[in-house]
Amino acid sequence: MVELLLNCVGETVTTLLNQSYDGSWLTQLVLVLTCHETVVHNLCYVVCHLVNRQAHTLSECHIHALAALLVHLNSSAAVTVKSGSHTLPFVSYIVQSLPVSTLPCMSFSLLFAASYAVYADMVRQDSTITQSVDVPDDIHKLLSYLGPRLVKDLRSDSPRLASRDWMVSHKFLSVERFLLSGSVRGSLERSRMSFDSWVQQELEVDGEDVSAQWLMDYYNWVVFSRWHQPSSAGSVCETYMTSVCVVLARAVIDCDTKLTQRHTCRCMRPHSNKNGRLNIISLLQASNTVVTRDHGRNYWEVGVRTSQKFGRTP
Numbered sequence: 113m114v115e116l117l118l119n120c121v122g123e124t125v126t127t128l129l130n131q132s133y134d135g136s137w138l139t140q141l142v143l144v145l146t147c148h149e150t151v152v153h154n155l156c157y158v159v160c161h162l163v164n165r166q167a168h169t170l171s172e173c174h175i176h177a178l179a180a181l182l183v184h185l186n187s188s189a190a191v192t193v194k195s196g197s198h199t200l201p202f203v204s205y206i207v208q209s210l211p212v213s214t215l216p217c218m219s220f221s222l223l224f225a226a227s228y229a230v231y232a233d234m235v236r237q238d239s240t241i242t243q244s245v246d247v248p249d250d251i252h253k254l255l256s257y258l259g260p261r262l263v264k265d266l267r268s269d270s271p272r273l274a275s276r277d278w279m280v281s282h283k284f285l286s287v288e289r290f291l292l293s294g295s296v297r298g299s300l301e302r303s304r305m306s307f308d309s310w311v312q313q314e315l316e317v318d319g320e321d322v323s324a325q326w327l328m329d330y331y332n333w334v335v336f337s338r339w340h341q342p343s344s345a346g347s348v349c350e351t352y353m354t355s356v357c358v359v360l361a362r363a364v365i366d367c368d369t370k371l372t373q374r375h376t377c378r379c380m381r382p383h384s385n386k387n388g389r390l391n392i393i394s395l396l397q398a399s400n401t402v403v404t405r406d407h408g409r410n411y412w413e414v415g416v417r418t419s420q421k422f423g424r425t426p
Contacts, residue, residue, distance in 0.1 A: 115158065122177030125231070126286075139235075142184040152191060156202055160193075163209055168216035172284050175220065179227035182206060183235060183245065207250045212258065212313060213388075215321040219281040222258040225251050225299075226290035233295040247295075252303035257313060259300055260330070260339065263291060266300060267333050279322055307356065310340040311363045317388030331395050353403050360396040364389065 121138065145151050159178060162170060170178075182203045185191055191202040200208075210224060211217035228251050235245045259266040263278040280287050290296055305313070320327065334340060335356055342355040367389060 117155070118158070118174065118177045118181070121181060122171075122173040122175075125176045125180040126173050128234075138180060139184050142181070146191060156191065156193065159206060160209070163206055164211070167211050167220040168214065170220060172223065172286060175223050175284075176227050176231075176286075179224050180231050183228060183232050186246065186248070204248065204250070207248050207254070210254065212254075213316050213318040215262075215279060215319065216281060218258055218262060219279075219284060219287075221254060222262055222280060223284045223287050223290070225254045225258065226287060226293075226296050229255065229295045229299055230290050230293050233293070247299070249303045252299040253305040253309075255296060255299040256302070256304040256339075257310065259291065259296075260333070264329075266291065267330075267337070267339075279326070304340055306343040307334075307340040308343045308359050308363075310334065311359055311392060314392055315363060315367055315386070315388045317391065318386050320387040320391070327391065331391070331398075335395070335399060351403075353399060357396060357399050357403050360392055360399060364393055364396065 121141075125138070145155065159181070162174070162178065186201070186203040192199050193202050193205045194200075195205055210221040212221055229247055232245050232247050262280050265277065335353075338352065342352075342359050
């Protein structure tokens with residue numbers, strides 16, 4: 113029943129996103145659903161399963177359904193989920209769980225975040241809906257991260273996506289129109305994640321289906337455009353590039369240290385040489401070249417010595 117409900121919502125929302133909008137029916141539907149605990153429990157279970165297990169397989173229609181449903185559920189504080197020792201609003205839990213470890217998952221999460229922003233903007237314009245409709249800060253951060261990572265034209269102020277030089281799945285036909293919308297373009301400049309958080313996201317990348325040149329261009333843009341700023345600039349005399357190297361070196365060291373502490377038996381140690389880790393080490397090496405040339409400080413050697421200490425070879 114839940115799957116049928118999501119299919120119907122998805123087909124309708126996909127149509128509404130292309131035509132004049134009246135979303136009051138979905139608000140009323142969500143209000144009715146939240147009155148039935150069993151239905152809400154099953155719905156939340158299916159949504160969690162789809163996001164955490166099947167995100168890379170979902171169609172455009174399904175993503176529209178999930179985004180629209182969560183826009184309306186976000187107005188209901190009654191729907192919560194227990195995550196470890198904390199209780200979170202269901203929508204916050206889902207947004208924080210959006211997968212970004214592979215290119216198909218990144219495509220899913222980018223379209224989800226864009227659909228959420230566009231749909232929320234349409235709902236706010238509907239005078240029949242009196243509930244507050246807010247876009248979570250995590251959605252803005254996700255758009256500012258995945259947008260420029262997957263779409264080269266979003267790394268500039270260009271009002272068009274002229275080059276179509278992007279890595280978003282071609283099965284998502286609506287993504288170009290959504291990325292050009294004012295609500296999405298505004299999110300790119302709002303609530304960007306820090307450089308520290310960006311590095312942690314990149315460390316989690318488990319498969320890289322882009323060329324080395326594409327990745328190098330993107331990393332160069334991130335560092336030299338200062339799109340994601342380090343959360344702390346360090347000492348007064350510390351340059352921006354030095355701060356970048358410090359963040360990169362600490363991230364790799366922390367990553368290796370945690371793996372060593374949690375898994376003392378080599379046979380149970382998870383594979384730590386994810387593409388993301390190797391990419392960050394390469395970025396550290398390249399960034400350190402600049403710092404060493406200008407200031408004679410070698411953070412790359414610090415990273416190598418520490419990695420070797422924990423049995424890792426960069």
